[in-house]
Each structure stands twice: as structure tokens, then as C-alpha cells.
Amino acid sequence: MESVNLSAPYWLAISAVLNMQHVDGPSQAKEYADTALELMAKHDVPTTPRNFDVWYTYSSGRDDELVAAIDLILSNGQPFTKDQNGALADQFASAADSGGAMHETSKKIEESVSTVLGFMSEATDGATTYGESLESNLGVMAGAENLDTLRRAVETLVADTKGMAAQNSRLKDRLAESSNKIHSLREHLETVQQESLTDALTGIANRKSFDATILHEAEHAMEKGSDLSLLLGDIDHFKRFNDSYGHQVGDQVLKLVGMILKETVTGSAKAARYGGEEFAIVFPRAALSEAVELGEIVRTTVASKRIRKKSSGEDFGNITMSIGIAQFRKGEPITDLIQRADDSLYHAKHAGRNQVATEEELKVAASG
Numbered sequence: 001m002e003s004v005n006l007s008a009p010y011w012l013a014i015s016a017v018l019n020m021q022h023v024d025g026p027s028q029a030k031e032y033a034d035t036a037l038e039l040m041a042k043h044d045v046p047t048t049p050r051n052f053d054v055w056y057t058y059s060s061g062r063d064d065e066l067v068a069a070i071d072l073i074l075s076n077g078q079p080f081t082k083d084q085n086g087a088l089a090d091q092f093a094s095a096a097d098s099g100g101a102m103h104e105t106s107k108k109i110e111e112s113v114s115t116v117l118g119f120m121s122e123a124t125d126g127a128t129t130y131g132e133s134l135e136s137n138l139g140v141m142a143g144a145e146n147l148d149t150l151r152r153a154v155e156t157l158v159a160d161t162k163g164m165a166a167q168n169s170r171l172k173d174r175l176a177e178s179s180n181k182i183h184s185l186r187e188h189l190e191t192v193q194q195e196s197l198t199d200a201l202t203g204i205a206n207r208k209s210f211d212a213t214i215l216h217e218a219e220h221a222m223e224k225g226s227d228l229s230l231l232l233g234d235i236d237h238f239k240r241f242n243d244s245y246g247h248q249v250g251d252q253v254l255k256l257v258g259m260i261l262k263e264t265v266t267g268s269a270k271a272a273r274y275g276g277e278e279f280a281i282v283f284p285r286a287a288l289s290e291a292v293e294l295g296e297i298v299r300t301t302v303a304s305k306r307i308r309k310k311s312s313g314e315d316f317g318n319i320t321m322s323i324g325i326a327q328f329r330k331g332e333p334i335t336d337l338i339q340r341a342d343d344s345l346y347h348a349k350h351a352g353r354n355q356v357a358t359e360e361e362l363k364v365a366a367s368g
Contacts, residue, residue: 032056032059032060033052033056033059035059036052036055036056036058036059037052037055039055039058039059040052040055043074043079043080044079044080045080045085046085050089051085051088051089053089054066054070054085054088054089058070065216066088068219069088069215069216069219070088072219072222072223076222076330076331077331078331078333081333081335083333083334083335084333084334087211087214087215087334088215090208090211090212090215130160130161130163130164133156133157133160134157134160137153137154137156137157137160138153138157140152140153141153141154141157196208197209197212199258199272199273201251201254201255201258201273202254202255202257202258202259202261202273203255203258203259203262204258204261204262204271204272204273204279205270205271205272205273206272206273207272207273207274207275209272210270210272210274210280210282213270213272213282214230214280214282214334214337214338215334217282217284217328218328218334218337220284221284221328221330222330222331225330226284226285227284227285227286227287227327227328228282228283228284228285228286228327228328229283229284229286229287229288229290229291229325229326229327229328230280230281230282230283230325230326230327230328230337230338230341231280231281231283231291231294231295231298231323231324231325231341232274232278232279232280232323232324232325232338232341232342232344232345233278233279233280233281233295233298233299233321233322233323233324233345234277234278234279234321234322234323234345234349235253235254235257235277235302235319235320235321236319236320236321236322236349236353236354237353238250238253238276238277238319239277241253241316241319245316249307249309249316252307253307253319254273254277256302256305256307256319257279257302257319257321258273258279260298260301260302260305261279261281261298263301264294264297264298264301265281265294265298268283268284268285268286269281269282269283269284269286269294270282279321280341281294281295281298288325288327288358288360291325291327291358292325292356292358295323295325295356296356298321298323299320299321299322299323299354299355299356302319302320302321303318303319303320303321303354304318305318305319306318307319320353320354321354322345322348322349322353322354322355322356322357323345323348323355323356323357324341324342324343324344324345324346324347324348324356324357324358324359325341325344325356325357325358325359326338326340326341326343326344326358326359327359340359340362341359343359343362344357344358344359344361344362345357347361347362347365
């Protein structure tokens with residue numbers, strides 16, 4: 001790997017500050033940038049903007065989950081491969097990738113909070129002025145030598161009190177309005193964040209969400225020594241079905257599978273659309289036998305459904321799924337786990353489709 005000039009790539013520091021919405025001063029940003037680049041060089045991590053975002057955040061220590069994830073990888077002596085770096089970026093730099101809508105909403109929330117603080121500052125100033133008026137006029141009233149002086153002091157005090165009451169009323173209205181606006185913006189931000197992790201067609205988690213989930217659960221499995229199973233499912237003969245009946249019918253099939261996964265994959269397991277007609281289920285703390293049981297429930301439920309055209313009632317028949325299952329091995333790259341699940345899936349395909357196969361069956365087939 002080429003040596004890195006630590007004083008040169010200030011554009012990387014700027015990238016980190018802008019993309020991750022950090023507000024670090026120049027000297028602080030340079031310190032984090034230098035540390036990040038030193039660590040990247042030490043562990044042979046390419047200095048791409050996305051990788052730098054991850055290590056800049058790690059160096060700053062501002063994301064506890066990221067720090068724990070990288071520390072765990074380091075403690076297990078794992079190399080930072082292209083896939084490992086990509087998985088870290090997908091999980092911890094994905095907020096910046098969602099960019100536009102979330103950044104804009106966050107900015108509006110900050111502006112609203114700033115407005116509220118302005119209201120409070122204005123109220124504080126008003127209260128200070130009123131306190132001074134109250135003290136002054138009470139002093140005048142206490143030392144008044146005639147009725148006119150007393151009356152003027154009382155009138156001034158009454159006017160100031162009315163003004164303070166009016167200011168408090170305006171403040172109350174402004175705070176209520178700002179509170180409602182912030183609440184609405186926060187709800188919108190949560191919606192945008194959820195949409196960024198949801199597959200638009202099927203309504204289940206998307207690939208980005210899957211990547212983040214499998215990495216997180218693998219880290220947890222290494223830390224706790226617990227099981228982690230991965231199921232990969234593929235709709236049998238989907239291309240032929242799609243070509244025969246059209247993409248609209250094909251979309252209905254994908255939606256149906258998504259609905260079935262929502263209904264059957266519960267608890268700690270999480271289903272996602274892996275890509276095209278492929279689906280994945282991340283099943284933490286599950287032995288191979290438990291994963292097979294879940295896979296069979298999904299497979300039989302899918303096979304029991306028939307596809308019909310709503311407008312005409314035309315019957316397109318039923319669909320089936322083949323499913324492959326693998327278990328995580330401590331310290332292995334996530335890509336190895338996915339590859340074994342994929343190999344198991346294709347073993348199920350070659351064995352006749354509409355069935356569940358595990359990596360154990362691959363071993364048996366290889367030895368036979």
C-alpha cells in the first residue's frame with residue numbers, strides 16, 4: 001500500500017465534517033483526520049471517502065457502536081478486507097448516504113430548537129427588565145411623599161405587569177407552536193429513516209438494512225459466543241414466471257412473498273429482500289435445527305398460495321421457494337457466511353427445488 005501524506009488530504013476531513021454532519025473546528029478535525037489516516041495505513045484500509053468517514057468517526061469516539069464494532073474486529077485479529085470495509089461503511093456511514101431528506105429534516109429541527117432558545121432568551125431578558133422595574137417602583141412607592149408620586153409608580157408597575165403577562169402569553173403560544181413543529185419534524189425524520197431501510201415493493205427490510213443487521217448480529221455472536229443462522233431464499237423459476245405473465249404479476253408475487261415473511265418471521269429474526277427474487281432471514285441465537293424449522297414454515301406457506309389476477313380471477317398457479325441455510329463461524333468474514341448459505345440454496349435448487357437445504361448437507365454431498 002502506498003504511504004499516506006498525513007498533511008495533504010484535508011479534503012477528507014472536510015468530507016467527514018460535511019457528510020456526517022459533524023461540527024469540528026479546524027484543529028480538532030485535523031487531529032481526528034491524522035489519527036484516522038494513521039490507523040487506515042496501519043490496517044491497510046484504502047483511503048476512500050466512505051472508509052475515511054468510518055475511521056474519522058472511530059477516531060473521534062463519538063459513535064459507541066462503531067468503536068465497539070472496530071475494536072471487536074481488531075481484538076479478533078481480523079483483516080479489514082474490501083467486504084469488511086464495505087460492511088462497516090454500509091452500517092455506520094449509511095446515514096450520510098440517505099443524505100438529502102434526513103439532513104434537511106435534521107437541519108430544520110436544529111433551527112426550531114434554536115428558535116425556542118431565542119424565545120427563552122427573550123423571555124429571560126424581559127423577566128430581568130420587569131424585575132428591575134418592580135424593584136424600582138416598589139422603592140418609589142415605599143418612599144413616596146405624596147399621592148401623585150405613589151399613583152405614577154403604581155400605574156407604571158401595572159403597565160409593566162400587563163406587558164409581562166402579554167409577553168408570557170406570546171411565549172406560551174410560540175413554545176406550543178415550536179413544540180408541535182419539532183414533534184412533526186421528528187416524526188418525519190423517523191419516517192425518512194425507516195423508508196431508507198425498507199424495500200419499497202415488498203415492505204420488508206432492504207439490502208442496506210440486511211447488510212447492517214448481519215454485521216451487527218455477527219459482532220454480537222462473536223462477543224457473546226452465541227449462534228447465528230442465515231437463510232437465503234429464492235423464488236423458483238421466477239424469471240420464467242415473470243416472462244410468461246408480465247412484470248406486474250411478477251411484482252405481485254414479490255409482494256406476496258414479502259407479506260408471508262412479515263407474518264412468519266417474528267421475534268429476533270429479521271427478513272429482508274436481498275435482491276431481485278432473493279430474500280434473506282437473519283436469525284440470531286438460533287441453532288441450525290431452529291433455522292430449518294423456520295425455513296420450512298416459510299417454504300410451505302409460500303407453496304400453499306396461488307396467484308390470481310384480481311380483475312379477472314385468472315389463475316396463474318402457485319409459486320415455490322428454495323432455501324439455503326448456513327451458520328456463522330466465529331471470526332469469519334460475513335461474505336463467507338453468505339457464500340455458504342448461497343451454496344446451500346443452489347444445492348436445494350439442484351436437488352429439485354421447493355425444499356430447504358443446509359451447509360451440513362453440502363458436506364455430506366461433498367464426501368459422497
